[in-house]
Each structure stands twice: as C-alpha cells, then as structure tokens.
Amino acid sequence: MNIFNYELKINLKSSLYYLLGMIALTSLYLTFFPSFSKDTSAFINLLEGFPPEFQNAFGIDLKNILSIMGFYAFILFYILLISSIQGMNLGVSILSKEERDKTADFLMTKPVTRSKILISKLGASITIVLITNLLFYLVSYMSINLIIEDTFSFKVFTLLHLSVFLVEMIFLSIGFFIGVFLKKVKSTISISLAVVFSFFAIGAFAVNASDDKMRYLTPFKYFDTNYILKNGTYELSYLVVGIVLIILCLVGSYFIYVNKDIDSV
Amino acid sequence: MASNIIEMKNLTKYYGKARGIIDITFNIKEGEIFGFIGPNGAGKSTTIRTLLNLIHPTSGESTIFGLDTTKYPAKIAEEVGYIPSEIFYYDNMKVKELLKYSASFYKKDSKKRMAELVDIMELDVNRKIRDLSLGNKKKVSIIQGLMHEPRLVILDEPTSGLDPLMQQRFFDLIMEENKKGTTVLFSSHILNEVQKISTRVGIVKEGKLIKLEDMNTLREKTYKRVLIESSTPIDDNYFNIKGTKDFKTVDDKLSFLYSGDINLLTNKLSTLKVHDLLIEDPDLEDIFMHYYVREE
Structure with missing residues (x-):
C-alpha cells in the first residue's frame, strides 16, 4: 500500500485543479441555460447560422440543445476533453516520471516486484x-438542481457522466x-495534449x-450523446471496443514494464 | 567454508549490438569485501544493474543468496542494500520522509538503525531532498542502503561527492558492517580506494573479467610511478635496475614504474641533480597496461 498511498497523495492535488476547472465550466454554462430556454427562437437562429459540419464538430445538436439534458450533453462535450487530458496525463506521467526523475533505481531496488509497482500506480x-x-x-447534480427548474432523467444524467468516466x-x-x-521525456503534458x-x-x-x-477510431465518439438521450443506453459495440482497448493497453503495459531495462542514469 | 552469496555464470549483456558485459563468471563468498575495479565504461555498473534486475541479461545466469536474480528480485532485495554512484530521489520529499518511505518497503523495523546512521552521518533530516548538496544526498543514500541491516551491500562508486573525512567515516561504517557478517560488493575505478578495504578484487576491462586476485597478491605488485626532472643528462640505462619498467623520456623528464627496493632508487637519485621528483601510485590504466595485459 505504500506506493499506492504515496502516488495518491502527490497526484490528488493536481487532479483537484482539474475538478475545480470542470465544476466552474459546468456551473457557468448551466447559468446560461435559463436565458437560452426563454428565448429559444433567437438562440436557434444563431446556432443555425453555423454550418452543420461546424455544429457537429463542436457537439451542437439543434434537436436536443433546448432540453436540459441536451444542453448538458453539449457541456459534457468539453468536460470530456478536459477529463481526457487529465486521464491521459496521469497515465503517461505516473510510470514515466520514475525514469525521467531517475528515481526508478531507488524504487526498483526495494523489495517490491515490478508488477506490484505497476498495480499500485494503476x-x-x-x-x-x-x-x-x-x-x-x-x-x-446539485448545481443542475439549483439552477434549473425543469425535471430531467436521472438515468440519462448518470449515463452521460459514466461515459465521461469511461x-x-x-x-x-x-x-x-x-x-x-x-x-x-521532459514534459508529459505536451505528449498528453498532442495525443x-x-x-x-x-x-x-x-x-x-x-x-x-x-x-471506432476515437474514444471521443464511443458514447454518442444523441443515442444516449434518445435510447437511455449505450451502443454495445462501441462500449465493448472501449473496454477491450482498456484491457489491451493495460495488459500490454504490464508485459513491457515487467521486462524492460532501466537505463543507467 | 563460507558459502557463496553471489554467483555469476557466463553473465552477458548486450545493449542491442553494443557490448555491455561478456561472459562474466565469478562468485563472492559470505563475509567478503569484494572490490570490483575497472575503468569507466568497463562494465562494472552493467554487472551490478544485472544483479539487481534493473536490466535483463542477454544470456548467462546469476544468483544472490542462491536465488535466481531474474526470478526473485524482490525477495533478494529484502536483504540487499544498494548505494548507487549517482543519487536521485523524490525532490519534494524531506529527508525523513524519504527514509520513512524507504523503510516502508522492508518487513524489518529499521527505525533504530536509521537514527544511529543519521547520527553517524551528521545529516539534517528536516531538509528537502532538492536542497541537499551532492555529499548530503550521498549520505541519504548510504543511510537508506544500510538501515535495514542487509546481508549484502552493493556499492557502485559510492564515495564520489564525499569529502575525505566522510569517505573515511563511510569506510569505517562498511568495515563495521562487514565485521557483523555483511558481504560487500564494492565497485570503483579508484584502485587506492578499493585497496583500503577489499579482501579480494575482480578486474574488469572492456566488458570482460580479466583477473580475480587476492588483495595481498595485488599489494605485492604495488608499483609506484616515478617522475624525475633533472638537469643532468640521464643515460638510458641508468635506471635499468631490478623492478623498473615502462620508461618514458620527454625533454629532461623521465618517468618509469618501480617495484623494487626503494633504497636502491634513492642511491641512484643521489648522484643526479634533481629539480623535481614525484613518486605516486599509478592510475588504473597503468595497472592494466603493465600488470595484466603483458601477463596475458
């Protein structure tokens, strides 16, 4: 548990900054919703001015955006980007920092197996x-209830959030x-952002x-929000691909990490 | 007879096509202080890193405490202390946090020994790792390597960055551990340093072990390098006495290696008008060139 506790302690702080950013963004967007929903025609007219490709690329869906969950899905489109960067950067840095900071020698000459190091960090x-x-x-959930008076599907709300997690x-x-x-590598964030x-x-x-x-080529499109809004479920084939991708990456990491040479500093 | 703590059989490591070590075979017995010497890049660190399973051998095998180093590295590490040549720790930690983190990996309670070592090394444990000088980082390394009272200590060029006083204290500490039964593998490119404490040495050159020798035998071969600057022209054969070799003359400077009777040498010197005289320990290169290569 020592590696787990240590990693948790040093990584939690930066993750809380991501969390604060996501909360701030979501709350800000949510406060716009009541005024949009009051003057729907002006809002739709504005959005219709953008080409459909542009609307698609930026997660704007005219059919759903006036419903609270549709609008919420639009917000999550950007939240997804932030949380993906967070996840990616955490994954890239938590293993590679030992070699970058040359602490791998210290850790790996302690009585702990590499698989335990990997599992603790994961x-x-x-x-x-x-x-x-x-x-x-x-x-x-609390802010949506505070700001919005409309009722909304708790199931869809949960599915949307779960898709961000996945x-x-x-x-x-x-x-x-x-x-x-x-x-x-000097900067893991630049690699994370690029990917x-x-x-x-x-x-x-x-x-x-x-x-x-x-x-299938991008995890950003595995969970189609329109499909979730309409059917209240995920598309199974994409869900399976997502889970298989997670398993392949983790199993691959394991075999490489356990067998790799740690270069002299 | 003491059992072997480390055994290596045809241990070979290539980095792609580049040579690391080739067919290293030797054993280290329980209670020995084994000096592992060779110039930089000879393969000392590669051997040590292979033993510690930081890198994987291309072929051959090695055991520590009778356990295969590639199969049971974590089990072996419970009773090994490793003090590397270059020290890197988590910069944001305080010294005491690092030592506590290090201790948390071992089953033994090492608090008492840790406190003793901190005292001996005169280390301020409340400082951040990032604010430490090289010498102080080295002290942290020594403490984390010894605090769990390991059966085997592996030292890779451990004295770089330590001042002479601390070096002596460090050697005393290693000797003290050795008296308690700890086996030591000590790698260095400084012969003098190895001579101080080792009981046996292995000499590695270009990835190969070229000699295993008792320290006593090596001491018998203690050549000195003699450098003479004189205004008297010195005849080529003037110093052709027993125990001299490797003559070099540059202008009015003469240099050679000498292992004979020192009085014979001073007698010879007394008839010359000497401007400058230097008698020093030869460096490792000299040793390799003149003790071993010619013998083989």
Whole structure:
C-alpha cells in the first residue's frame, strides 16, 4: 500500500485543479441555460447560422440543445476533453516520471516486484479518476438542481457522466501504455495534449464522415450523446471496443514494464 | 567454508549490438569485501544493474543468496542494500520522509538503525531532498542502503561527492558492517580506494573479467610511478635496475614504474641533480597496461 498511498497523495492535488476547472465550466454554462430556454427562437437562429459540419464538430445538436439534458450533453462535450487530458496525463506521467526523475533505481531496488509497482500506480490512478468523477457527478447534480427548474432523467444524467468516466479510463490506459515506452521525456503534458487533441480532431472528422465506422477510431465518439438521450443506453459495440482497448493497453503495459531495462542514469 | 552469496555464470549483456558485459563468471563468498575495479565504461555498473534486475541479461545466469536474480528480485532485495554512484530521489520529499518511505518497503523495523546512521552521518533530516548538496544526498543514500541491516551491500562508486573525512567515516561504517557478517560488493575505478578495504578484487576491462586476485597478491605488485626532472643528462640505462619498467623520456623528464627496493632508487637519485621528483601510485590504466595485459 505504500506506493499506492504515496502516488495518491502527490497526484490528488493536481487532479483537484482539474475538478475545480470542470465544476466552474459546468456551473457557468448551466447559468446560461435559463436565458437560452426563454428565448429559444433567437438562440436557434444563431446556432443555425453555423454550418452543420461546424455544429457537429463542436457537439451542437439543434434537436436536443433546448432540453436540459441536451444542453448538458453539449457541456459534457468539453468536460470530456478536459477529463481526457487529465486521464491521459496521469497515465503517461505516473510510470514515466520514475525514469525521467531517475528515481526508478531507488524504487526498483526495494523489495517490491515490478508488477506490484505497476498495480499500485494503476490503482492510485483509477482511484483518483474515480474520486474526481464522483465529486464532479455529485456537484453537477446539485448545481443542475439549483439552477434549473425543469425535471430531467436521472438515468440519462448518470449515463452521460459514466461515459465521461469511461472515456477518461480509456485515455488513462492509453497514457499508461505510452508511459512505459518513455524514458527521459521532459514534459508529459505536451505528449498528453498532442495525443488527446489528435483523437479529438479525428472525432470532428468522424462525426461528419458518411461512414459510421470512423467512430471506432476515437474514444471521443464511443458514447454518442444523441443515442444516449434518445435510447437511455449505450451502443454495445462501441462500449465493448472501449473496454477491450482498456484491457489491451493495460495488459500490454504490464508485459513491457515487467521486462524492460532501466537505463543507467 | 563460507558459502557463496553471489554467483555469476557466463553473465552477458548486450545493449542491442553494443557490448555491455561478456561472459562474466565469478562468485563472492559470505563475509567478503569484494572490490570490483575497472575503468569507466568497463562494465562494472552493467554487472551490478544485472544483479539487481534493473536490466535483463542477454544470456548467462546469476544468483544472490542462491536465488535466481531474474526470478526473485524482490525477495533478494529484502536483504540487499544498494548505494548507487549517482543519487536521485523524490525532490519534494524531506529527508525523513524519504527514509520513512524507504523503510516502508522492508518487513524489518529499521527505525533504530536509521537514527544511529543519521547520527553517524551528521545529516539534517528536516531538509528537502532538492536542497541537499551532492555529499548530503550521498549520505541519504548510504543511510537508506544500510538501515535495514542487509546481508549484502552493493556499492557502485559510492564515495564520489564525499569529502575525505566522510569517505573515511563511510569506510569505517562498511568495515563495521562487514565485521557483523555483511558481504560487500564494492565497485570503483579508484584502485587506492578499493585497496583500503577489499579482501579480494575482480578486474574488469572492456566488458570482460580479466583477473580475480587476492588483495595481498595485488599489494605485492604495488608499483609506484616515478617522475624525475633533472638537469643532468640521464643515460638510458641508468635506471635499468631490478623492478623498473615502462620508461618514458620527454625533454629532461623521465618517468618509469618501480617495484623494487626503494633504497636502491634513492642511491641512484643521489648522484643526479634533481629539480623535481614525484613518486605516486599509478592510475588504473597503468595497472592494466603493465600488470595484466603483458601477463596475458
């Protein structure tokens, strides 16, 4: 538990900054909703001025945006980006920092197996992701009830949040996989941003592509909010692909980490 | 007869095509202070890192306490203390936090020994790691490497950054641990340092172990390098006495290695007009060039 506790302690603080950012963004957007819903035609007219590709790329859906959950899904489109960066960066840095800061020699000459190091670090990362997501879920639920008078589906609200958690888990796993290859990288955040924005850009193309299969290429499109709003469930095939991706990345990281050489400092 | 603490059999490591170590085979017995010497880049650290399972051997095998180092590294580490040449710790930690974190990996309660070592090393445990000088970081390393009272201590160039007084204190500490039965593997490129405490040495060059020798035998071969600056022209054969080799003359300076009777040398010197005279321990390169390469 010592590695787990240590990692939890040093990583929780920066995760709380992400959480505060997400809460601030969500609350700010939510306060706009009552005025939008009062003057719907002006709002829709404004949005219709944008080309459909632009609307798609930025997560604007004219059919749903005037309902509170539709509007909320639009907010989560951006929250997803922030939480993905958080997950990715956590995954990339938590393993690679030992080699970057040259502390790997210290840790790996202690009586602890590499698999235990990996599992402790993964456990700490998942715990952090869980804590931030759970707190965000609770605070969002409270603020939505405070700001909005309309009723909304608790199930859809929960499914939307759970999809944010799952996408963050996918990015955490991809980050873990990338992290085991990195040796002396100076800045993990630049790698994390590059990877996340690449997938985000693929997502913007995928949503405008005629072929639905493009969606498999980016975790950002595994959980289609329109589908969730309409059907109150996830699309099974994408959910399975997401989970398989998590498992592959984590199992791959394990085998590479256990067998890799730690270079001399 | 003492049992082997470390055994290496044809241990080989290549980094891609680059040579690390080739066919290293030797054993270290319980209670020994084994000096592992060779110039930088010879493969000392590679050997040590392979033993610690930080890197994986290309071929060959090694055991510590009879356990395969690639299969049971964590079990082995319970009774090994490692003090590396370069020290890196978590910069944001205070010294006491780092030592506590280090102690948390071991089953033994090491608080008492930790406090003793902190006293001996005169270390302020309330300082942050990032504010420590190289010498103080080294002290942290020594404490974390010894506080769990390991059966085997592995030292990789441990004295760099320590002032002479601290070096002596460190050697005393190692000798004291050794008296309690601790086995020591001590790697260094400074022969003098190894000579001080080792009972046996292994010499490694270009990835290969070229010699295993008792310290006593090595001491018998203690050549000195003699440098003479003189205004008297010195005949080429003037110093051709028993125990000299490797003559070099540059202008009015003469240098050679000498292992014979020192009085014979002073007699010879007394007839010359000497401007400057230097008699010093040869460096490792000299030793390799003249003790071993020619013998083989």
